[in-house]
Amino acid sequence: MASADLRKELECYVCLNIYTDPVTLKCGHNFCRGCIGRVLDTQEGSGGYSCPECREEFQDRPALHRNITLRNIVESFLSAQPDQEESGVFSTYCIHTPVPAVISCLMCEASLCDNHLRVHSKSPEHVLCVPTTSLENRKCSVQHSHLQAGGPNIGAVQQTSGVSGVTDILLDVETASNLLHISDDQKTVSWSSSHQKRPETPERFQCSQVMSSQRFSSGRHYWEVDVRRAGYWRVGMCYPSIDRRGGQAYIGNNKKSWSLEGGWGWDNQHSVIHDRKEIRLPSIVSSGKARIDLDYEAGRISFYDLRDPIRHLHTFTTTFTEPLHAGVYVSGGYIKIRGGNQK
Incomplete structure (x- = not known):
């Protein structure tokens, strides 16, 4: 088997990297122990568990069986690669x-x-x-x-024969809270101490949050944010049917959104949140820049720290039932959308 083909066989379905401490579910699919553990954590309290690859359902949290043979293959493959x-x-x-x-x-x-x-x-x-x-x-x-x-x-880099590059995200002023100022190019959102006096409509968030004007119902896309000058923040993806009022409207505080959160003074940890279930990450977004990946057909939303090299933070796996919008919450400071046609 060619090296490239073998590498593909040794990639975890969740993080898309070569397996680290591979484990096997009852359905026979393999994952990094840490990756599948985080996926199962997100399914806690949902009434059951499922394999992110084949969707086979399990009533109880499945046991993770260490795959020693696969681990040995991975070690042999890595040792044969040039430094x-x-x-x-x-x-x-x-x-x-x-x-x-x-x-x-x-x-x-x-x-x-x-x-x-x-x-x-x-x-x-x-x-x-x-x-x-x-x-x-x-x-x-x-x-x-x-x-x-x-x-x-x-x-x-934009669409190349079905493969997406950085997606040009524009913030939708019609959904922006009156606590937020949106720049003319619709790529910077700032928390404002003065009311913006926009009309109060059903589409507008009461909390300091805004959605993108673009919606995605197929394909693979990613967008990037610079949060170094933000206070408390959340970035992620949400359905257009997300509530616009009350505590359940925050990105991550409901079943219709997935978010990464952080902010000033968060020296030790950041978190990812879905349906009010918070998963603490091992460390902060050290670069101050995050990337959000969407693979709609695979049902995956992934978060990355844009340090060098790029570091995978977490992947949510589900079956999407609506189109998705990018979503941003900021309280204090500002967030800049990176990529698209910007230099």
């Missing part, structure tokens, strides 16, 4: 998934794993190369000039 740092290969991750990149595009600077490389390379205008310690050294003068003039960059 990227020693070989001088540029260490980076695919723009679509938190999987180490194997190659980079000189035209748009997108770094890609094996799977997404196949799609990206079908574009004749894109020139691919093996990543080096300095990507700048691999660009010709034409490509460098094109990028300096405002050509495509990693944050602007």
